[in-house]
Amino acid sequence: MHAIEITDLHKSYGPVEALRGVSFTAAEGRVVGLLGPNGAGKSTSVHILLGLARATSGTAAIGGRAYTDLDHPARTVGALLDQGGLHRGRSGRDHLRVLAAAARLPEAAVAVALEKVGMTRAADRRVGTYSLGMRQRIGLAAALLGEPRILVLDEPANGLDPAGMAWLRGMLRSFANGGGAVLLASHVLAEVAQVADDLVVIGEGRVLADGPLADVMAGDTLEHAYLDLTAASEGMF
Numbered sequence: 001m002h003a004i005e006i007t008d009l010h011k012s013y014g015p016v017e018a019l020r021g022v023s024f025t026a027a028e029g030r031v032v033g034l035l036g037p038n039g040a041g042k043s044t045s046v047h048i049l050l051g052l053a054r055a056t057s058g059t060a061a062i063g064g065r066a067y068t069d070l071d072h073p074a075r076t077v078g079a080l081l082d083q084g085g086l087h088r089g090r091s092g093r094d095h096l097r098v099l100a101a102a103a104r105l106p107e108a109a110v111a112v113a114l115e116k117v118g119m120t121r122a123a124d125r126r127v128g129t130y131s132l133g134m135r136q137r138i139g140l141a142a143a144l145l146g147e148p149r150i151l152v153l154d155e156p157a158n159g160l161d162p163a164g165m166a167w168l169r170g171m172l173r174s175f176a177n178g179g180g181a182v183l184l185a186s187h188v189l190a191e192v193a194q195v196a197d198d199l200v201v202i203g204e205g206r207v208l209a210d211g212p213l214a215d216v217m218a219g220d221t222l223e224h225a226y227l228d229l230t231a232a233s234e235g236m237f
């Protein structure tokens with residue numbers, strides 16, 4: 001069993017076929033980069049995986065089960081999707097407290113997660129005063145709250161400064177080295193090339209390439225390999 005197993009997913013939004021038979025896995029101990037042009041189907045795949053959208057057909061399992069069947073989702077998978085859910089008037093600490101309570105996690109998990117993302121000192125300031133990178137760190141703390149073994153992250157480096165990006169790389173590496181699995185969707189190829197073990201490239205709702213980073217790059221730069229793979233895919237927006 002892989003940490004993440006997506007099998008023959010199809011998803012239609014009316015006449016739009018967002019996914020046309022997407023299959024891939026993310027194994028424990030690996031950081032898996034999920035790449036593809038705008039509209040390729042990355043978010044749709046991730047949303048189905050996290051129970052936020054329903055597949056037309058096919059399956060998406062996380063920790064061996066559909067997300068909606070997990071006994072304790074927050075302890076199984078941590079997700080960072082976008083920062084729309086942060087209440088500007090609330091402190092970072094209070095935001096995490098609310099999430100911890102909703103997920104039936106002990107309040108002590110909040111301080112641990114804040115420390116992990118380097119936000120202990122700023123934790124009691126209102127989110128509205130945070131920089132983009134600080135909000136991103138609170139989002140990462142939220143993903144880590146339940147100490148899950150699987151992380152699903154959409155553009156996690158968004159807004160992070162160079163030191164923050166280096167910190168994130170180190171964090172993801174040690175998370176995977178400790179046996180965790182990471183699915184990392186990003187358009188920042190340099191970031192992905194530095195941290196991913198495996199790649200999944202999607203275009204127009206299909207998997208264009210899937211395998212260890214070095215195999216997908218095939219001796220070229222990731223940018224060249226990616227542009228070659230996606231050249232025929234015009235995007236679907």
Ligand SMILES: Nc1ncnc2c1ncn2[C@@H]1O[C@H](COP(=O)(O)OP(=O)(O)OP(=O)(O)O)[C@@H](O)[C@H]1O
Binds near residue numbers: 013016018038236
């Ligand atoms: N809720 C929705 N209703 C209708 N169409 C949708 C919906 N969500 C996604 N789509 C369509 O499905 C296709 C795949 O979109 P998706 O957001 O999965 O792409 P993506 O690879 O995540 O793109 P991006 O890199 O721009 O985030 C696109 O054609 C998009 O317009």
